[in-house]
Amino acid sequence: MARALNRRLPDRIRGAGTLYLWLRRGRTALRVARRLSATGREHEFIDACARIPLGEGVVQVCTADLCSALSEAEAQDTRALFIPGDGVPQLPDFARMTSLHALDVLARSGWLLDQLAEGRFISFFHPIVHAEDIDRVFAHEALLRGVERDGSIVAPQPILTLAREAGLLSEVDSAACRSAIREAARQGPQCVFINFSPAAIRDPEAHLNSTVQAIEEVALPRERVVFEVTEADRYGDTPRLQQVLNAYRRAGFRVALDDLGAGWSTLNLVHRVRPDFIKLDRELIRGVHDDPVKALIARKLLEIGHGMGIGTVVEGIEVEAELSWVRENGADFVQGFLLGKPSPVVRS
Template identity: 50%
Template sequence: MSQSVAKSCERCQTLPEKLELEGAGRVFLWLPLGHSFGKLVKVLGDSGREYQVTPQAQCVAVRLDGSHLGNFVADVMGALTGEESRATRALFVQGHGEPGLGDYPRVGSLTQLLTMARAGWLVDMLAEKRVTSHYQPIVRAKDTREVYAYEALLRGQERDGSLVPPGKMLSLARDADLLFQLDLAARLSAVREAARLGLQVPVFINFTPTAIYDPAFCLRSTVAAIAEVGMPPQNVVFEIIESDHTPDANHLKTLIAYYRQAGFRVALDDLGAGYSSLNLIHQLRPDIMKLDMELIRGIHQDAYKASITEKLLELAQKLGILTVAEGIETPEELRWVREHGVDFVQGYLIAKPASPPVTKTPSFTD
């Protein structure tokens, strides 16, 4: 195998250096318009900060310590309109020097700089591998005592051991351009924690299509981890989040083909949460469809939800696709999906995500 083929994805595995935002340095701001430039210069003059201007480039360089960067950028954004902030380019450079050619790829919007200034805790978490997984059982609808699989769910860990919810991490990762790194860390954690816990049933692993450029490179570490722990490929189900998918159908098909070639199965998650569910079913032809929890919530009392879900289940049954109803919280919801032919169920009525996961799930009878 050539070195280029064996090489893993640097985009997924390289973290931004926190040093870029630490220590003494200068913030360079390139303003979009002359009156924006004048407005900022006036604000800086009133603040007493040390700064330099390059009028012909509509550039302002402000001296400050990186630890104060977030507050400074927030102040600047407060002085400009929303459109001015979005159009202003910004860069933090350590020391006293001018930006070099190697610095310009880091030039971004004011919003991006603010996000990166506040993303240090997430960079630390990724660098220190404080990303873990909790597992929620997926059980057979007809007999909820039988665990069919577990879904791996992302969790972060503070240094004191307390948990960080996934929403906080994912939101910041998207804004700070760290989604590639977080998505990879979540996949690796799902595999390695499942092996450590000795899970012998299928494991559902979420992945974000937009965080993968080329599966042959971006997914190489994940596939290697699965092989390393000896997890059978048929016990790995990768979930595509329907409501967060890439608009490029060909890219999705390439990802699915890569997974299937490696022997893994594919699930379409959050079915019913987006507008393109039917198109995705025929384009991706998933092995498993997961019905979105909002579609299931109170389904026994909502004729619209019931009609939509009945058609999706009928379609899945005709196509031989297994189905999972997510977010089951009441016996009535369980009874409805059971009566309408759902294969598996998942939700707080059965068990919450945990590590180690629940192994004995309750029985529900009609």
């Protein structure tokens, strides 16, 4: 796996070399020149081309620094070419010319590829408790975290943002799923909610097969696994999504639909997908006790869940008033920082 992943980032972008930038706008050239001077980076301009010698492993730092000084449109408009060593561009090299933005994503993805190749993803577990008895844990949601080589923890957002930009979302989703399965098997008897983004999976059938294999390897009972469908609105093909989720159900897993109330498309999926659980969106629940419109929408969603025999999970509970409101309106389960924070160890 490591060899295949590292092929996504050519060695010529990892080492020392020279970065060439072709700047189409005068103001862009001025911003680049000021940024290079401010950082003390060696450079020279030849007409509209900037030549920047870079040492080993500096490409990522330099491209990120330059992109931060430019607008996204300027970074997209600036053409970039990295030449290894002390060489100068030859005619065949120009086939690799790309935008500064794309080169920055490619350079930064080396960090993510290393995370994937070295298996440095772990899961934190966020408790989901019974609404009427918050001391009773029903399940835990497995949440992605990265681990740097020095042991420091990496939050999920930069991982997912970079994965999306670099076209590695499917690999990250699969790695997160394997981590959740592996660690949930060691933790305890409760159910585990594993985030599952159909939009990130290139081959749903292959993903299901690899998931089943991972679960069987650690002897995790399938009835304890709930796949929490995220970003369902990005998938676009509702009939296909139904087929995918039905396949997971036939394999013995349960399904939850996340972010209900965040948009019409997710709500429209409830009657089509008929999930085992629905999770009400945290933005809808924030301040629900003080907002009559939010209260009306949330109350109706809870009624829909109960009417269809679907378990209801309200997430984002942060204050006692929100907890009181969802209890009064019949939520089955609740989740949020008021009730417990994500931790590498599950709550019994």
